[in-house]
Amino acid sequence: MITVLKGGAFTTVQDLGRPGHQRDGVSVGGAVDGLAARVANLLVGNSEGAALLEMTLQGPELVFEEETLLAWCGGGFAARLGAEDLPKDRPVRVPAGGGVAFGAARSGARAWLAVAGGIDVPLVLGSRSTYRRAGFGGHEGRTLKAGDRLPCGAPSEWARPVLAALRNSPRTGTAWSVRPETLGKAAPEGTVRAMRGPEWEWFGAEAQRRFFETPFAVTKDADRMGLCLTGPALATAKPREMISDAVNTGVVQVPPSGQPVVLLTSRQTVGGYPRIAAVAAVDTPRLAQLRPGDALRFEEISLATAHELYIGRERDLNRVRAGLARLTG
Amino acid sequence: MRITTLGDTALRIELGDQIDEPTHRRVQAALRALEAARLPAVSELTPAYATVTLFYDPVGAVGAGAPAAGVAGWLEARVREVLANPPKSGTTKGRTVEIPVCYGGDFGPDLGVVAAQADLSPGEVVKRHSRAEYFVHLVGFAPGFAYLGGLPKELATPRRATPRTMVPAGSLGIGGAQTGIYPLVTPGGWNLIGRTPRRMFRPRENPPTLLSAGDRVKFRAITREEFAAMEEGK
Numbered sequence: 001m002i003t004v005l006k007g008g009a010f011t012t013v014q015d016l017g018r019p020g021h022q023r024d025g026v027s028v029g030g031a032v033d034g035l036a037a038r039v040a041n042l043l044v045g046n047s048e049g050a051a052l053l054e055m056t057l058q059g060p061e062l063v064f065e066e067e068t069l070l071a072w073c074g075g076g077f078a079a080r081l082g083a084e085d086l087p088k089d090r091p092v093r094v095p096a097g098g099g100v101a102f103g104a105a106r107s108g109a110r111a112w113l114a115v116a117g118g119i120d121v122p123l124v125l126g127s128r129s130t131y132r133r134a135g136f137g138g139h140e141g142r143t144l145k146a147g148d149r150l151p152c153g154a155p156s157e158w159a160r161p162v163l164a165a166l167r168n169s170p171r172t173g174t175a176w177s178v179r180p181e182t183l184g185k186a187a188p189e190g191t192v193r194a195m196r197g198p199e200w201e202w203f204g205a206e207a208q209r210r211f212f213e214t215p216f217a218v219t220k221d222a223d224r225m226g227l228c229l230t231g232p233a234l235a236t237a238k239p240r241e242m243i244s245d246a247v248n249t250g251v252v253q254v255p256p257s258g259q260p261v262v263l264l265t266s267r268q269t270v271g272g273y274p275r276i277a278a279v280a281a282v283d284t285p286r287l288a289q290l291r292p293g294d295a296l297r298f299e300e301i302s303l304a305t306a307h308e309l310y311i312g313r314e315r316d317l318n319r320v321r322a323g324l325a326r327l328t329g
Numbered sequence: 330m331r332i333t334t335l336g337d338t339a340l341r342i343e344l345g346d347q348i349d350e351p352t353h354r355r356v357q358a359a360l361r362a363l364e365a366a367r368l369p370a371v372s373e374l375t376p377a378y379a380t381v382t383l384f385y386d387p388v389g390a391v392g393a394g395a396p397a398a399g400v401a402g403w404l405e406a407r408v409r410e411v412l413a414n415p416p417k418s419g420t421t422k423g424r425t426v427e428i429p430v431c432y433g434g435d436f437g438p439d440l441g442v443v444a445a446q447a448d449l450s451p452g453e454v455v456k457r458h459s460r461a462e463y464f465v466h467l468v469g470f471a472p473g474f475a476y477l478g479g480l481p482k483e484l485a486t487p488r489r490a491t492p493r494t495m496v497p498a499g500s501l502g503i504g505g506a507q508t509g510i511y512p513l514v515t516p517g518g519w520n521l522i523g524r525t526p527r528r529m530f531r532p533r534e535n536p537p538t539l540l541s542a543g544d545r546v547k548f549r550a551i552t553r554e555e556f557a558a559m560e561e562g563k
Binding site: 019020022025026124133135195197198225241242243244245246247248249256268270271272278279281303304306307308310314 | 374470488
């Protein structure tokens with residue numbers, strides 16, 4: 001059981017989302033950076049889709065009733081375990097009654113904290129993800145606040161020996177770590193790779209050129225649904241009304257204001273604005289770390305390159321999985 | 330039939346370019362055929378007005394035999410195979426659902442915009458909007474949000490240049506030739522003309538949505554007092 005002392009700015013229970021209900025208008029949701037969530041879960045011996053905590057800009061303060069294993073990945077948050085630093089990207093042992101305090105994000109915007117056994121909240125429409133806009137899923141369909149208590153599942157066969165080894169060690173966490181950022185081939189700093197969207201041809205040559213050449217800035221309208229950007233106005237060649245159609249995570253829509261919006265995991269299921277581009281799935285983790293004022297540039301890649309990057313990253317993750325399995329196997 | 334990509338994890342299958350019932354029936358038929366085919370690596374099929382979008386996992390597709398350098402082409406060929414011989418599909422019989430709406434005032438701050446656009450009085454807009462019968466083409470955008478066809482042509486009004494960051498739940502809007510109710514507080518770019526006290530989405534009920542694709546809808550104009558009474562009674 002975890003007791004929440006402080007909820008932080010926007011902390012929610014997430015997993016890898018609830019695909020299959022978009023036809024009822026239900027967002028897929030789940031951790032904004034699915035890769036970081038999967039790695040954090042692997043580091044505590046959970047299945048990759050176990051429920052964990054997602055924090056944004058200011059993290060939570062928590063007390064763990066039982067001794068357990070935890071791991072966190074993502075942005076550069078200040079993090080303490082009692083009086084000590086809480087090391088990132090590795091399994092860490094928390095003693096019974098141990099307090100974990102996350103502070104502000106010094107870099108990036110979000111982090112994911114996994115606990116051995118996972119956060120045991122009820123499944124709603126097949127997922128434990130918090131769908132805050134709709135008010136269901138996760139812990140009571142909302143962000144965490146002081147006094148909340150979160151039940152945890154039982155640690156796995158993998159977690160127990162790792163926990164036992166740390167109990168007999170002077171270290172709080174393992175000497176080795178797995179950084180999700182190192183998996184796959186990263187885009188240059190401040191850049192995300194993207195493909196042309198279904199309505200690319202609607203935009204004039206000038207808008208098309210600007211989109212892939214000019215940096216945009218993230219505005220204050222940035223949340224789990226999407227990032228509103230500001231930069232050169234992107235005009236369609238002639239005004240056209242679009243028939244609302246499906247969208248995807250990473251899709252870049254351009255409303256008539258000409259200022260693009262990049263959709264994240266809590267995106268709507270259908271949208272009515274022209275889709276100039278779509279960010280490659282491997283670069284959603286980078287989108288997840290952007291905060292208001294940050295610069296962002298789009299680099300054009302082909303669909304085949306996007307798939308190659310994705311398959312390469314998953315291959316790297318497979319190696320991590322195999323390495324972790326060998327640890328206790 | 331055109332198939333395009335929507336990022337690196339989805340394919341869009343275009344079954345028309347109109348908002349009409351024949352297109353709706355083609356979309357539903359393609360959806361049923363693709364569901365029955367259970368293609369590998371497909372995580373979800375989402376119907377819209379004129380498309381079915383197929384969400385997939387590229388790694389799963391390679392695992393199922395797709396060449397790593399041609400995942401989308403491989404999937405597209407599977408989709409074309411399935412749709413070349415779709416199973417016969419009957420028409421699904423929808424219900425007719427009446428939805429009470431309090432038009433104008435604070436509930437419909439853009440009623441005047443729609444009226445000006447149509448060169449009609451606000452009262453005439455309400456009369457024409459509530460006299461028409463609408464068809465649910467799809468549910469999407471937000472949980473329980475039904476996209477309705479059947480808006481009288483003269484009431485069509487372009488979306489707002491900048492979407493509102495917060496639209497109240499139950500708001501009835503017009504976006505281009507489309508009309509519908511926002512089930513939750515969400516951002517949105519449609520012109521708001523009224524509000525309903527009914528709840529469009531209830532996650533713990535089965536089905537969770539008040540409206541489903543294929544239903545017919547009538548709006549009934551109610552007063553502010555009726556709205557308050559119905560809201561209390563829910």
